Amino acid sequence: MVLAYNREGTGARAILLVTGLGGHASFWNAHRPKLAERFTVLSFDQRGCGANRAREGVHTLREIVGDGIDILADAEASKVTVVGHSMGGVIAQCLVLDHPELFEAAVFSGTFCAFDRYMEFINDLRQRVLDAAGTVTCGHLSAILAMPGGDVLDPNYDLMGRIQNVTQSMADEVLSARMRAPYKFDRREELRSVELPSLVIGASDDMLAAEYQSREIAALIKGARLEIMNGGHFFPNTRPQRYWEILEGFLQSTDR
Numbered sequence: 001m002v003l004a005y006n007r008e009g010t011g012a013r014a015i016l017l018v019t020g021l022g023g024h025a026s027f028w029n030a031h032r033p034k035l036a037e038r039f040t041v042l043s044f045d046q047r048g049c050g051a052n053r054a055r056e057g058v059h060t061l062r063e064i065v066g067d068g069i070d071i072l073a074d075a076e077a078s079k080v081t082v083v084g085h086s087m088g089g090v091i092a093q094c095l096v097l098d099h100p101e102l103f104e105a106a107v108f109s110g111t112f113c114a115f116d117r118y119m120e121f122i123n124d125l126r127q128r129v130l131d132a133a134g135t136v137t138c139g140h141l142s143a144i145l146a147m148p149g150g151d152v153l154d155p156n157y158d159l160m161g162r163i164q165n166v167t168q169s170m171a172d173e174v175l176s177a178r179m180r181a182p183y184k185f186d187r188r189e190e191l192r193s194v195e196l197p198s199l200v201i202g203a204s205d206d207m208l209a210a211e212y213q214s215r216e217i218a219a220l221i222k223g224a225r226l227e228i229m230n231g232g233h234f235f236p237n238t239r240p241q242r243y244w245e246i247l248e249g250f251l252q253s254t255d256r
Contacts, residue, residue, distance in 0.1 A: 002067075002073075003067050004044065004051040005042055005044035006025055006043045008033075008035075008036040008040075009037065009038070009041050010040060011039035012079065013038075013039050013080075014039060014041075014072075014075070014077035015039045015042065015080070015082075016043075016071070016077070016082045016083070016095075017031075017041065017083050018068060018088035018092055018095075019043075019046065020085050020086025020088045021086060021179065022049075023045060023048065023170065024045050024046075024049050024169065025044055026050070028043055028236070030237055031236065031244060034244065034248075038251075039081075039251075040077065042072070044067070044071055046059075047174075049174075058177065059174060059177035059178045059181055060181050061091065061181050061182065061185065064091050064181075065094045065098065069095070072102060078102075079104050080102055081103065081251065081254065082096065082106050083106075083109065085109040086110050086208070086233065087111070088109075090111055090182055092107070094187070096194055100194075104197070104254065104256075105196055105251075106194070106199070107199045107200075107247065107250065109200075109201045110201065110206055110209045110233055110234075111213065111214070112182075112210075112213040113213060113216055113217045114186040114188055114213070114216075115186065119182075122145065122207075123179055123183070126138055126142060126179060127176065129141050134168070134172055135168045135169075135171075136166050139167075142208075143166065144163075146206075146207070146208060146234050147232050148205055148235070149230060150205070154232075154238070156239065157232060157234075188216070191220040191221050192222070194220075194221045198218075198221045198225070199227065199247070199250040200221070201229065201243070201246055202214025202227075202228050202229075203228065203230050204228055205230050205232055206233045207232075209233060211228060214228065215228075225250060227246045229242055229243070
């Protein structure tokens with residue numbers, strides 16, 4: 001059965017928005033209305049999250065990719081541009097590598113091409129906090145790690161507000177499984193075969209998906225456009241205007 005999903009806009013071109021570890025489509029709320037003015041915009045809460053919280057799963061990359069493909073089929077979407085942030089960018093890589101016939105462009109945002117020793121260390125740390133203190137405390141740690149440039153007073157991030165408003169948005173066991181999903185991910189050599197117009201956006205102050213990962217993705221994909229901004233890990237939301245300018249410019253360049 002296809003997951004519940006959002007469909008906005010009626011454009012001939014479709015955009016599939018894929019969220020990261022948090023799993024909720026609301027991550028894209030700042031950009032969905034503007035995208036829907038020109039495109040058919042598809043987004044979804046992943047298994048164990050939001051509208052699909054009751055949907056059981058094993059929460060692997062393969063499963064999330066399959067759910068995305070099912071949504072595209074149900075929506076009868078063609079000429080699809082996939083936009084994925086963080087772990088959603090990993091899903092985007094899997095989608096274009098395993099189902100290239102479905103996509104005409106890709107945006108890899110705040111993501112990584114190899115789950116290396118640094119990322120293992122960060123995730124192992126978060127896993128230990130989750131095991132010891134639960135989802136909310138793990139969310140507190142993640143909020144600090146995602147902060148733009150170590151700026152506790154960044155008005156667009158509101159660190160203390162984020163910490164105070166962290167809630168248990170998914171079961172502990174779901175979060176734990178989702179955190180394990182990208183371990184050993186490494187499809188760098190395959191990225192050399194990607195022929196789609198591609199945009200890679202990274203942030204110089206992202207501690208969770210560090211800038212070097214974005215630079216490597218852009219170097220591996222022939223002709224990929226690389227943009228480096230700031231804003232911490234959640235830069236689509238902490239720097240929404242700049243992010244929109246970059247994304248809109250790329251989408252316009254791929255109009256056919």
